Amino acid sequence: MSFNQEFDDHGAWRRQFALRLKLLSEWLTDHDLMEAGVNERLDQLHAQVKNDKIMVAFVAEFSRGKSELINAVFFAGYGRRIMPASAGRTTMCPTELGYDAEVPPCLRLLPIETRLQPKSLLDWRNAPNKWERVDLDVNDPQQLARAIQKVAEVRRVSKSEAAALGFWNEELPDDNPLVGPDGLIEVPKWRHALINMAHPLLKQGLVILDTPGLNAIGAEPELTVSLLPQAHAVVFILAADTGVTKSDLTIWRQHLAVQGQGQESRLVVLNKIDTMWDALSSPEQVQLQIASQRTDSADILGLSPKQVLAVSAQKGLLAKVSGDDKLLEASNLMELESALGVDLLGQRRRILSAAVASGIQALRQETGRLVHIRARDLVEQIQELDGLRGKNAGVIKQMRLRIEQEQADFDASGAKIHAVRSVHLRLLKNLFALLGSTHLKAEVSELSRALKQPGIKLGVRRAYGHTFDRLRADLARADTLAAEIQSMLEGSFKGLNAEYGFSLQPPSPPQLAHYARDLVAIEKSHLQYLSLGNALRLAQPEFAERLTRALMSRLRVVYDTAMNEVELWNKSASAQLDTQLRERRRNFVRRIEAVSRIQQAAGGLDGRIRELQSHQTELNLLDAKLAELTDHLLSVPEEDPAEAVAV
Structure with missing residues (x-):
C-alpha cells in the first residue's frame, strides 16, 4: 500500500473517531451526563485527534x-x-x-x-x-x-552582513559560500x-x-x-x-x-x-x-x-x-511510499490509539461513576419509601423532618469540603510554580549567560550539564509533589466517602517523570553545537543568541505540555467533587419531594416507588449504552457510526 493510501486510511480513522466523539458528546448532553470533568476530557480527546x-x-x-x-x-x-x-x-x-x-x-x-x-x-x-x-x-x-x-x-550581501546573518565565518573558511566577482555573497x-x-x-x-x-x-x-x-x-x-x-x-x-x-x-x-x-x-x-x-x-x-x-x-x-x-x-518509488506508510503511519497510529484509549477509559470511568451515584441514590430512595408501607402520617412526617435535618447538616459541612479544596490548591500552586515560565527562565539563566559570553565558550558544556541536571531535578520534584497531592486527595476523598457516602475516586496522577526523556532528547540535539568543530561558530554572538532562543522555545513546549497535563488532572478531581456535591443536593430535593407527594396523596407511595424503579431501568440502559459508545470509540468500525447512537 502506498503512503498516500495509508495516509487516506489514517485520515478516515481520525474522521470516524471525531464523528463518534461528537455523537457521544451529544448523547451525554441529552442525558444530563455532561459534567465539567467529562467535558474537559472530551475536549482534550477531540483536540488530540483533530490536531494530530x-x-x-x-x-x-x-x-x-x-x-x-x-x-x-x-x-x-x-x-x-x-x-x-x-x-x-x-x-x-x-x-x-x-x-x-x-x-x-x-x-x-x-x-x-x-x-x-x-x-x-x-x-x-x-x-x-x-x-x-x-x-x-x-x-x-x-x-x-x-x-x-x-x-x-536569494540576496547578494557584503561579507559583514553575511556574517551577521550567520552565513559567513572567517574562522571556518570551508563552510563559507563562494564570493562573487563583485565581492558580494549569495544568501537566502x-x-x-x-x-x-x-x-x-x-x-x-x-x-x-x-x-x-x-x-x-x-x-x-x-x-x-x-x-x-x-x-x-x-x-x-x-x-x-x-x-x-x-x-x-x-x-x-x-x-x-x-x-x-x-x-x-x-x-x-x-x-x-x-x-x-x-x-x-x-x-x-x-x-x-x-x-x-x-x-x-x-x-x-x-x-x-x-x-x-x-x-x-x-x-x-x-x-x-x-x-x-x-x-x-x-x-522503486512505490517501495519508498510503502516504507513511509507502513512504518511511519503504523507507528504513529499505535501511539495515537494508545493515548486515545487511555483518555476514553478515563472518560468512561468518570461518566460511569456519575451513573453509579444516581443508581445508588435511587436504591436508597426506594428502600426509604418501601419502609413507609403501612406507616401512619406521623411517621411520614418524621421522615421528612429527618431528611431536612440531614440536608441542613450536609449544608453546614461546607467548611470541611472547603478545607480539602484549600490544601489541594496550595499544593497545586507550588507544582504550577515549578512548571511555570518564570521558574524555567531562572533555571536556564546561567546557561544563557554562558552562551552569550564573547569569544570561545570553554565552560558552556558544563553549563549545559548543570542546567539540564537542574531541569531534571525540577521534574523529579514536580513528580514527587504530584504524588503527595495524589496521596492527599486519596485520604481526603476516602474521608468524604465515609462521612457523606460519596464515591469519590482521584483521577490518575500526571506522569511527569516521562518528560525527562524529552529533556534528554533536547540536550542531545544541542550537544552537536558543543563539539570542538562548532566552537568557532558558537563564538559568534548572533549564533549563540539564536541557539539560546531555540533552546527556550523547545523547553517551553515541554513545560507547557506538562502543565496542561497537571491542569487536566486538577480539573478532573475538582469536577468530580463538584458533581457529587450537586448530585447529593439534588437527592435531598428529590427525597423531600417524594415524601411531600406521599403526604398529599394516599396512593402516592406505590406510584412513587414504581416511578423510581422505572428510573432504575433507564439508568441500567444508560450504563449499557455508555459502554457501547465508548467501545465504538476504541474500535472505530467501518460502518456508519450514526447507527450506533439510536437510544
Missing part, C-alpha cells in the same frame, strides 16, 4: 533531488512539478507545507533579516504581519508552482517559508518539512534543535552514484544520527538510480551495483540495510504523470 500532525522532514545536501522526491511522492497528481526542482540550489530556506483551515491558501515568507532580532522562530510564527504573503490558487498548478518558486530566491532571501494549501494529505494532518543544505541548516539552530528532532520521520537523500560523501556524513552525524528507539524513524534514499542505468551493463549488474551502494551506505550510517532505499524520483514523477506503470516499478 505527522511531520516528515526531507534533508539533503544540495543537488540530491530532494525537492523532486517531494514532487514525486506528494504532488504528482498536479501533472507537473510544484516544488522548484531545477538544476542547482532550489530550496534556499526551510519550507513547511501544511494545512490550516482558518488561513486561506497562501505562501508566507519570513525575511532573513529577522535573524538579527532577538526573537525565536516560534515567536515570529505568532506575528503573521511580519511575513510576506503570496496568495495561492490551488486549482492552477502553473500559478502554484510559480508562487512557490519564491522559496529559491527568506529565513522560513510556510505553505498553506488544501492538498488531500495536508488536510489530513501531514506536514512536510523541506530543508536546505548543510550551510543553511547549521546557520539556523532552531531548525536542528527543534523542528528536525520533532519530526516523526526523516528522509535523508543521497546521490545513488556517489553514496555517502563527506558533507553528507557531516549532516548525518551532526543533525540526524540517533540511537535506540528513534532510529526506526530514519529512512535513507539513494536517489537518481537512473544515472546508473547503463546500456553497457546488464540489468543484473546494475542491480548489484545499487545493492552494493545500499549496503555500504547502511554500514557507514549505522543503519539496517532495509532502511536504505534506492529510487529515481525524477523517473517516478514522470511515470506517475504519464501513467507508465513499468517505469514506475523501475523507479
